Amino acid sequence: MKLKYLVVSSMIAVTTLGANDSFNSEFSHFAGGAVMAGGITAVVDRYYPEYRSDRGMIGFGVSSIAIVAEQGIEYAMHGNARGQLLDAASHIAGSALGAYVTDQYLLSPVVQNSASEGKYIGLNLQHTF
Secondary structure, eight states: OHHHHHHHHHHHHHTTOOOOSSHHHHHHHHHHHHHHHHHHHHHHHHHOGGGGGGHHHHHHHHHHHHHHHHHHHHHHHHOOHHHHHHHHHHHHHHHHHHHHHIIIIISOEEEEEETTTEEEEEEOOOOOO
16 A cells, blocks of 8 residues: 555656756656656665565656656647657666666665674675576
């Protein structure tokens, strides 16, 4: 139930934004997508531990769905399909980056107590080949 509130509040927050087709506008959509997806990923990690294994995909998905809904509303009100698609694509690309970086690097520190080595803090990085 709480996840539904997160989705709805994210969609409401995005509906107040507007932009044009300049580089600065598209970069702001990219940066906004990165921040929004990273924030949602962090919220899922903190408040919804049962979804922790999927936190990156949830952050990316909620942010992407919110921008697609918002750009659909903008298209219905003002037209300009090319501009709306460009805004959505920029935001979605930023969402992918923001969710990935937050999930893999910002929320993965390891704190362990070892009887032989004491306490240490580090990042757990792994890659499957």
